[in-house]
Structure formats: structure tokens, C-alpha cells
Amino acid sequence: MSTINIKEPSVVIREKRLGTINAFTGTASEIVSRSAKGELKDCKRKFSQCLGCNQQQAFCQLAMIRDAVVINHAPIGCAGEFADFNFTYRVEQSRRQLPPALGRYYSTNIAEKDTVFGAAKKLEETIRLAYEREHPNAIFITTSCASGIIGEDIEAVADAATEELGIPVVTCNCEGFRSKIWTTGFDAAYHSVLRGIVQPSEEKSNKINIINFWGSHVFDDVIRRFGYEPRYVIPFSTVEELRHISDAVATIHICPSLSTYMGAGLSQLHGVPEVLVPPAYGVAGTDRWLRALGTILGKEDVAEEIIKEGHEKYVPEIDKLKERFKGKKAYVTAGAAHGQALITLLSELGMDVVGAAVFHHDPVYDSGDDKLDILGQAVKNYKDVPDYRVCNKQACELVNALNRIKPDLILARHGGMTLWGAKFGIPSLLIGDEQFGIGYRGALNYARRIDDTLDSIEFIKNYSKHASNPYTKWWFEQDPGYFQGDGSGRGCQTAGNGGF
């Protein structure tokens, strides 16, 4: 178990806290057993392609707090994401019947002279400007490689501004170079909220925290059946709501890669228990999840009722569709826990998950409890995944693996990856909403979408005839894990997963 220390301004990075790695080639069962024994070692790559960074993950969690402003203390390029998240923010506003509003994001626009003479003054001015323009209830400051290397005391600027403006001005240290694991950025955002916003609660409420992105509100009915109220955290919360998330009865994870730190933080600092069971993907997975929730809330009978209803309502149609998926080979590419959840879901829908390119791997979560280990349970409950690779979002590894495996379906979760299925003429599906596949209904949702995707092959087949391919013949002759490790061509299969 890692200790959450909110006295420190910066979160401890994931590779140190959890032993997270971003390179592995082997089977799913192998990574599970090595994780349990603490035998995973990371390795470097001699060739790499563009990754995401901490700051983007931190920003996505902070950018949709409805009455806060985010200041990115960085050169203007690091603000490339502003418009993208503003778009998401506004799409999701209309889904939630909220009035239209713009995301309020500022760049301090660090220039060359600021790297010499300091950028702290610029930050102070931007804080004041943002405050005057918006009168927000909190301001978050996300840092960048440039501000990190300049190395000024941003904490002091934030503290002074907090005093001057009378609202929390909180730093979020998420420099791109700080961690090789981009999901450390989620932790950085949660760390800021835990240390700068959340207050201790004297009384418990009837609320259950759901730590999520901005997915659909699929938990409403279920949580209310148990007699509680759902509270989706962080996007679309207000600062005032975030102050009180410590009063919850429990915390639910939809994706522990996202929420491990927040779950553990609320548990360690405020005594909010985590629902420690893999998220509710697939029929059997949903059964297990509901029973675990029922146990925590002391309402096992309600859980059994919901399970019975869910089976009656959804399982017959799921079973019908399952017939059509028999013998189909599926490949998954996604961030860690969500990828593992998709493996669970596809296995349960009767597909043969032949491979996965997952972006990183957390051998353990902050709770220290292995009950949240999605992959471990998937391997136990279904088949092993023979080609499980931790690819660090390296498109070349995915492309190479797909070229060998030639699956019937690709399920992806990030842009830039799904494309490659189509280029090979393989039906590919990207679902943005993590909550789309949750519960019995979610299993049916996925089954239907997969059925549609497998059916709609005309475009894919036509496009693949004309698609460009920048990869060389040489590359396709190497092992997909060639660059993991010492570049010997052995990938990470030998030498204890890594030559470095």
C-alpha cells in the first residue's frame, strides 16, 4: 500500500509508488504472476514515438470543474489541448442538460526570456487576470517541462494568491518529463484536489463517489436502488461539491488506472472505503461487482434483486449475439485497466482474445489490495491472452503485432491506434465513453456495437486497399517487441523482461 501524503506539493510518481512499467512482452498470465511476485522490471526503448504526457492527464481531470479556472504555466504549445477539452466539456454539457459554457483556460505563454529571467511574475499576473475575468471559485496551476526546469517556487506564488484572492489557488505538478507513466498526471490532479480543495467531513452523507472521466451516468439507477445518491467526480463537479467528497459512504472505480490515487487518498485521509472489485464489465463481472457493493453497503438482498432483473432483461439477447461471435479473434489496445476490462468483456461475449497492446502496467494499486486486479481475474475466469504486450502507446509495436496476428476485430480506446486496424482491413471499434460497457446493459451495448462493426466491412476493406503505410519492410520482419530492451531483437521475452 502506498501512503498518500498531501503535505508534499507533488505526487510521488507512479513508477516509484506502484512499480509501474511500460514495456512487456509475454502472456497475460505471466504478467499477472510476475506482478504478484514483484518480479516486473521496466526496460527502455531504442526507438520511440510520441506519447501523451502527465500534463494532459492532469488537465483532463481539472478542466471540467464547472467553476474553476486552469492556468497552464507553460509555453503556448502545451495549451494545444485546451480546445480539445473545451469541445468535450461542451458536448457533455448538453448531454447533462447544463447551460452552455466555455472552458476557462489560460496559458502563461512562457517565452525564451522567461526561461532566463524567470516566469513567476507572469504567473502572478495571469492568476490576477483570470480572477478578474472569471471570478472562479478555485484556480489550478498545471506545470510544464519549461516551468519545471526553470525551477521557480510556484508553490509560493500559489500560496500568496490564495491569500490575496480568498479562493484556493492550487498547484498541480505534472511536468511531462517527471514521469514516464502519463497516468501519473491523473494522480497529480487528484493530489491537488485532495490537498487544496477537499475538507474533512464531520458527518457522512448518503453519497457514493464515482471517480470517472465524463462518461454517461449509468450508475444512477443502481446506486439509488441501494438507497444512496451517486456523485460523479471530478469532471462536472463544482468546487463546493469537491470540498465534500470526503463525506461519501464509498468510492467506486470505473477504471483503477484512473482513480487508484483518489480512491486510496479518500480512504486513508477521510475513511471513505473503496469498492475493491474489478469494474462491472460483462455479465459475470457485473454479478460480482453488485455483490461486492451489496456487502459494503450491508444490502446483499438488493444486489441479488438487481442481478436477477438484469439477467432476465439483458442476458437472453446477449446470448443470441454471442452465438455470432463464436470463434472470432479479437485484439485489444487501450490504457491499462480499461484494456483489461475490455479483455474481460470480449471474453465473456465469447470471443477469443488473442492479443492486447496495453499502454502501461500497474503491478499493484494504491490500496495495496489485489481484489482490484482486473487482469488477474480475467485470466482466472476466462482464457489466457497469449500475446499480451505493454506497448507504451508505441504505434509501431501495435502495427507489427496486428500484421502477424490478423485478428477479426480490434477494440481500441485511443486515437492514432484504431486507425491501424482499418489500414489492415480489420474491423475496428473505438468507444470513447468508459461507462458505455458497464453493467448488463453495457455488455449488450458492446455486443450490439461489435455486431455492427463486424457487419460493416465494406468501407474497411475498400480503404485498406488505398491506405498509406509509413513502416518499412524491415520493421515488419522484426519482432514487435524488438525495441523493448536492448534492441537485440529478443524483445522482453528473455533476460527477465528487460536488458537495461
Next chain:
Amino acid sequence: MACAIEQPRFTCALGSCQSVVAIKKGVPILHSGPGCGVQVERIIGQGEGYAGGSTMPCTNAEEADVVFGGEKKLRNVIENSFKVIDGDLYVVITGCTAAITGDDVAAVVGEFQEDDKPIVYVEEGGFKSNNYVSHSRLVKAIIDQYVDKFNEDREVTNGLVNVFANIPYQDPFWNGNLEQLKRILEGIGLKVNILFGNESEGVSEWKSIPQAQFNLFVGAWAGLDIVKHLKRKYGTPYLHFPYTPIGAKETSKFLREVGEFAGLDPAKVEAYVDREEKKFYTHIDKMASFMLEFRYGIPRRFYTLADSSYALGFSKFFLNELGIIPGIQFIVDDIPEKYQQQVLDEFANISDLQRREVQVVFDPDAGLDQKKLVEDAKDYEDKRLLILGSSWDKHIADELHADLLIISVPVQHRLVMNCGYLGYEGGLRAIEDIYDRVLATYR
């Protein structure tokens, strides 16, 4: 350089990686932090292209590289980029991390250049400038470090022109615009190195840059450095046309200037202009009744939040060809002070018939610009308004019940393939797009 910016509409120096993506089989290699490529793609990307986005090689700097330097890592990534990605030209661009820690990128890339590999480098650092400025440095680096190798004896090819115009990807319509530019310049009899995009032959075209009879720069300022550099380097004269010509009036003016500068036969140029104008005005003639007789409201006043080349080009076009009057022009490209007067002069001469005061605001902090726009619009509640802007402006356009034509990044509310607004055909396309948006609002 500006202070704080709300609603950015350009990116940092690393944005020039998209200019590499715009060259056929060009491969950018970022020596930067892990998220930089994604950030650039997010605001100006619109699709990966050949080797952009997730395909783009990057050293993904981590803490150790910042402390101990990242030269070894860079060497590995370059060496393997040649093996993994099939490219004609590789360009190393450095980010903030490498710039501050001071990696000797010249030395590392130099090793490969000595082996005659098609590779160049640009030492950037995101904080060094925005991408309007860094685009020129990129093009100059390709010319100095690569193109120049093939040109010991410069022989001028008569009638050959190198075209430098709006910045690829920063101008969402760059590809369509370049297609149009090439079409009309060939129309008056020139041979055109268009250099970027579909209509370019790729790197082989770049190699003939020193042979051009002259260089043409179409735009307000961002890129002017390139043609000045080529004048110093090869003595090639250049013509600067200071905005994007849209529609018949401006395009004809543009072609006549080019024709004269190039010493083309005026009769041939006039014949082409005449043919194109006839086509153009046949369409205008056909739709004049709509513009004059449509009873339910079409835009009468427009605001622009865009770069100087588009703000000027569209203003001239709207005023003279559609009768829509320019409101405040917010120029958001962080145009250096020394170029601002020239833009103001162009606005002052926007009409041939009368003196017009067009209010121009130079400020990349578009959040502030929007507030000024909304304030100004209060005085024009009787008019239907048009905003030329980006996806950032959807919100105020909705609030003001104004029509919005997105012509600037970030572009999230329309999809751009080969659409271009430059030239005769571009002008017609602009008219279609504006009134398509206007008419679609009716029940």
C-alpha cells in the same frame, strides 16, 4: 511576445513538425518531452498524415535526460527512425527540455548528415517562438542543410517559381489553397514548386528551389523570412503579395502582379484572368438575386478572429464581392509590431470608392478579443452578424445568434478535406459555405 493567452489559436515552435508532415514522405523526429507531438496535433493536426501524430518518432524526454542530457537517446531514435519509417526527408526538431539542457543536436544530426542521410535539424524549444515564426526556421533549415547540397552550380530555370504561402495545418485550408495557387499560377504560364501538400512532387521539388526564377510569398508576414533568406543565399528575387487573395477581384490583381514581376506576356495573363473572371461572375450573376432579394435576413456585418493574411483577404472579398461590411478585425497571430503598419495600410485601402475606417485589434489573447466583440455587437442588434473565427467562437456566435464560418484553428465543428478559399474557385466555395450556414438556420 504576448503575455497570458486565453483560447490559443496557434501553437509553439514545435508546431513546425506539421510542416514536415505536409511534405510528401517527410518524417518529423521530435527531441522533446513526451506530450509535445500530441499537443501540436490536438490544436492544428486534423488527422495524422503520413508520419505525424502517433507515428511521429520522439525521444520522449524523462527526468534522467533533463539531468544528464539526451544525446545518446536522440542518436538511437534517429538511427532507428531510418530503419522503421520509410521517409524521403527526416527533420529533427528540439523541444523545451533539450533546449534548456543544451543537448548538442547539431553534432548528433551532423553524424548522420556526414553519412549523406536526408536529415536536417532545427533547434527550437517550445518557448522560443510560436509556429508562425518557427515555420520559416524549418524551411530555411531544410534549404541550408539539405537542398543546398544539390546546388553547387545554380542554373536558373526561366518561369519556375517557388511558392510560400499560408502555413500548413496552421491554415486549416492549406492543402486546398495550395492546390488553387498552383492551378492559377500554371494558368498564367508559370512552372510551380508548390512544395507542400498533394500537388507537390515532394522532396525532389525542394531540390530545385535554388533554380527558380523568382520566389513568391503570399501572406502578411509569417514566411517572409524565407524568401528574404533565399534572396541573400541564391540572389533569387521575390514578390510579396501581403494577404490571401480570395474571389475574382483580388485574385486577378494577384495574377497581374505576379505576371508583371515574372515578365510574362501580359496578353496571355489577361486572357487567363478574363476566362476565370467570366466563370466566376457568371455564378455571382446567378446568385445576385438571392443576395439582394432574400427576405429573411442574411449577414450584413462581420467580425474576424483570425490571422492577418485571412483577415485581410476575407475583408476585401466580403466588402467588394458580397457587400458585407467589416466590423472589428481581431488579428490573433501575434504579428510582430514591425509588420502591423503594413496590415493597417492594406485595411485603409480596402475600398476603391471611399475611405473606410476598419477597426483592427492586434491581440492573440482571444478571450479578451471575444469580450470586446460581444460588447461591440450590442450596437448592432438590428443586423445579422457573421463571425469568421475558430471553434472557440461557437459559444459567442450562439449567444449573439450570429453565423459562424470557421476559418481558423482550432477546427472542431467542420471537416476539411480539399476545401480552399484562395483564388477564384475558393471565393465561390466561401460564398457557398457562408450561405449554407445562413440558410441552414431557417426552419
